[in-house]
Amino acid sequence: MDATAKHLLDWYDVHARSLPWRSPPGKPPPEPYRVWLSEVMLQQTTVAAVGPYFARFLERWPTVEALAAADDADVMAAWAGLGYYARARNLLACARAVAARGGAFPNSEDGLRALPGLGAYTAAAVAAIAFDRRAAVVDANVERVVARLYAISEALPKARATIRARVEELTPDKRPGDFAQAMMDLGSAVCTVRSPRCLLCPLQMDCQGRIAGPESFPVKPQKKLKPVRQGQAYWIERDGAVWLVTRPGKGMLGGMRSLPDDGWSARGDGSGVGPLDGVWRPLGTVRHSFTHFDLELQLMLYSGGNLARLAADKGEWWRMDQLEEAGLPTLFAKAARLALAIEG
Ligand code: SF4
Numbered sequence: 001m002d003a004t005a006k007h008l009l010d011w012y013d014v015h016a017r018s019l020p021w022r023s024p025p026g027k028p029p030p031e032p033y034r035v036w037l038s039e040v041m042l043q044q045t046t047v048a049a050v051g052p053y054f055a056r057f058l059e060r061w062p063t064v065e066a067l068a069a070a071d072d073a074d075v076m077a078a079w080a081g082l083g084y085y086a087r088a089r090n091l092l093a094c095a096r097a098v099a100a101r102g103g104a105f106p107n108s109e110d111g112l113r114a115l116p117g118l119g120a121y122t123a124a125a126v127a128a129i130a131f132d133r134r135a136a137v138v139d140a141n142v143e144r145v146v147a148r149l150y151a152i153s154e155a156l157p158k159a160r161a162t163i164r165a166r167v168e169e170l171t172p173d174k175r176p177g178d179f180a181q182a183m184m185d186l187g188s189a190v191c192t193v194r195s196p197r198c199l200l201c202p203l204q205m206d207c208q209g210r211i212a213g214p215e216s217f218p219v220k221p222q223k224k225l226k227p228v229r230q231g232q233a234y235w236i237e238r239d240g241a242v243w244l245v246t247r248p249g250k251g252m253l254g255g256m257r258s259l260p261d262d263g264w265s266a267r268g269d270g271s272g273v274g275p276l277d278g279v280w281r282p283l284g285t286v287r288h289s290f291t292h293f294d295l296e297l298q299l300m301l302y303s304g305g306n307l308a309r310l311a312a313d314k315g316e317w318w319r320m321d322q323l324e325e326a327g328l329p330t331l332f333a334k335a336a337r338l339a340l341a342i343e344g
């Protein structure tokens with residue numbers, strides 16, 4: 001057995017979490033029904049939240065055949081609160097498929113994978129934990145531990161293939177079920193997302209990431225830099241009211257009220273001119289992030305000139321003390337707050 005696997009199993013023998021769906025380290029595996037039920041419940045859900053549900057399900061449906069014979073509505077109602085309800089529907093479909101085979105779960109990863117609703121992770125976890133099969137069990141905890149252990153510099157999601165290959169190499173022939181659970185426990189208790197406790201870690205002497213800085217693994221995919229557009233919006237006020245326009249139905253923020261602007265959303269080159277002749281003074285800039293670009297919107301204050309042309313535009317004078325009721329989109333609400341803070 002690889003020395004790293006041995007260090008981990010020695011640690012697990014002392015520190016294994018005691019959970020209702022588990023056997024203690026080194027003991028015969030738990031019933032496949034319990035392992036499968038817990039693994040389905042634990043997807044995207046914490047151990048603490050799953051505990052009472054697991055107990056209630058086992059009390060009410062102590063075997064996979066009992067669950068298979070349950071009314072759909074009863075199972076859905078018992079699942080209520082755990083979320084991700086597709087899991088409950090898949091649970092029933094799987095229970096019925098297993099009951100149709102006489103109540104025995106397949107004892108290989110491939111056989112388990114063929115059951116309805118069993119993804120690659122769950123099939124590997126049940127094969128390893130319930131049947132002590134050598135299977136690479138990689139959940140988010142394991143992914144993090146292994147990325148750190150080998151200081152894998154490739155970014156996710158590409159790194160997943162390397163991580164899986166490393167887990168396959170590391171998984172021992174003996175006690176693969178305990179090894180899988182030990183990895184999960186190490187990730188949840190020691191090699192945590194923030195502030196990993198390397199000094200308490202049984203793998204500290206094997207770990208390349210400990211020196212390099214554990215928090216930098218797994219390497220996150222680089223965020224694509226968004227282009228930045230510049231634009232201008234115009235604050236024109238008279239007698240306690242500000243001039244608002246309604247944006248064209250098509251295009252960005254279509255059909256919404258806004259401050260008049262230079263058309264940044266259509267052009268994006270930021271070289272617009274004011275909506276009317278006059279004297280303009282910059283009030284400041286607001287920044288806003290849209291899905292495909294970031295915007296720097298310079299807010300210009302109208303400080304003199306001819307307002308007569310406004311009447312012909314599609315707009316309205318809106319009382320500044322009732323601006324919250326105008327339903328301005330966030331970008332223009334920010335701009336309005338800026339103007340009101342400066343002006344008044
Ligand atoms: Fe994680 Fe630190 Fe242990 Fe490495 S030594 S596996 S970074 S806790």
